Amino acid sequence: MKTGTTERTAPADRQAAALTVEDLSVHYGGVCAVRSIGFTVAPGQSVGIIGANGAGKTSTLKALMGLVPRSGGRIRFGDTDLTRVKARDIVRHGIGYVPEGRHVFPGLTVEKNLMLGAYARSWRGPGTRETLEEVYDLFPVLGEMRSRLAGALSGGQQQMLAVGRALMAKPRLMLLDEPSMGLSPKLIEDILAVLVRLREEGLSMLLVEQNAKLTFEATSSCVVMENGEVAMTGTSRELRDDVQVRRIYLGL
Structure with a gap:
């Protein structure tokens, strides 16, 4: 599969919206985990957050989703001020979230896990069933195991399920936290594809x-x-080839 960096225009059902983060801060007690950061994800753009362990990457995603208290800053998604939106309602504004560690529901089937991702939509509507088939097309193994309990899946299959569950809400923006964690090199290539x-x-x-x-x-x-x-910020190609980034921030 090609892995070029050309971004395509978003389909009509993923209406363009930019994520804009300004002066975002997160504190845990007296410890500052994120200090006045800012960045933008343009419509149709894919942005990575990299850095060593403890750099504040996961805290940033959780703050965007309202899962940890924000001690400062502003988050906008299109015309919506997300700093005023409760965590349970953020998905309704077009943002999907794949948490670190997958967090699937082990006692439910694969298909019921996926359908839970569509809770903000009509479960019985034809559009939801179409999205479900799209997820099965993206991850054929999930279609084959749709009646199996999620707890019986391998780690890689659970990661696919977590991504598929987020896609069921038809998001315009996806936040993904460590989707390759604990996976074999082959499964990492599958997730990359x-x-x-x-x-x-x-x-x-x-x-x-x-x-x-x-x-x-x-x-x-x-x-x-x-x-x-x-x-630092830059294109993925520039940072990939930057000696300082590879040595200091990635340990390469």
Whole structure:
């Protein structure tokens, strides 16, 4: 599969909207995890957030989704001020979230897990069933295992399920936190192929990932974080070839 960085125009059902983050800060007690950061994800763009462990990457995603308190800043998605939106309602504004660690429902079937991702839509509507078939087309193994309990799936299959569940809401923007964690090299390549396909279909993405190769191939630009701050920004190609980034921030 091609992994070029050309972004395509988003389809009509993914109406263009930019994510704009301004002066975002997150504190845990007296500890500052994220300090006044800012960046933008343009419509149809794929952006990576990279950096060492503890740089504030996951805290940033959780703050965007309202899962941790924000101590400052503003988040806008299109015309919506997300800083005023409760976490449970953010998905209704067109943002999907794939959390670190998958967090599927092990006692439910694959298909019921996927349908839970469509809770903000009509479960019985024809559009939801069409989206379900689209997910099965993207991840054929999920279609084959639709009646199997999610807890019986392998780690890689659960990761596919977590991505598919987020796609069921038909998001305009996907936030993904460490989708390659704990996966074999073959499964990482499979996840990369899916992310590239979604990018080429015009879905905006914000990706937090320790795997530098996956990040640089799946995104068109990157934000480098260090100690809760934005240390560098640039295109994925520029940062991939930057000696300082490879040595200091990625340990390569």
